[in-house]
Amino acid sequence: MKGKKVKESKEDTGIQAIPLNANASGNVHGGDILKWIDSVAGVVAQRHCGEYAHQVATAVIDSVQFLSPAHIGDLIILKASLNYTGRTSMEIGVRVEIENLRTGEKKHTSSAYLTFVAMDKNGRPVPIPPIIPITKTEKRRYEEGKKRSDDRKANRKIKTKK
Ligand SMILES: CC(C)(COP(=O)(O)OP(=O)(O)OC[C@H]1O[C@@H](n2cnc3c(N)ncnc32)[C@H](O)[C@@H]1OP(=O)(O)O)[C@@H](O)C(=O)NCCC(=O)NCCS
8 A cells, every 4th residue: 555645634723712612611621622633633534544444533542731721712723643654543643722813822732642543334444554754753753653552552452451
């Protein structure tokens, strides 16, 4: 199967938080941000797999921190790209920034790593195109993603044995 470059699947998007996204304190609900992270990562995963996958599913979301609160009216900027591919699974990294549209100030609030699995029509995992990391950053992310993927697999085996 022919490999694909990181730039072929990356996605940058922005969502303006509206009152519907508020939590009880009036700030943006963390769960809404998680949903946007999952959605944008899913776009990257499906775009990378193209016709090789009928669908992609979130298998794992690594721990996510919220370093700064987002307010209603802020632009939530999500930058997502592929870090690593296994045989049927892939890791996508998402960086989240908050932009105050009045002042132009931007703050990094979260970074997340998600593992997606490519599936056929019957929900069975299917092989995906290998990633082609080109730039220095892409190569570093690939190596770090591979290490995290190996750790997750080892962790999964320990849990399954119990
Ligand atoms: C994700 C899912 C398809 C994996 O099914 P499975 O039968 O465990 O598949 P396999 O054991 O063949 O693993 C498939 C790939 O996923 C990876 N994987 C599956 N679970 C994983 C986990 N918990 N951690 C890390 N990798 C995992 C495997 O390592 C393998 O990767 P590789 O082919 O690149 O080496 C299945 O667990 C599922 O359908 N989960 C529900 C997904 C879903 O509905 N998500 C939406 C949110 S609820």
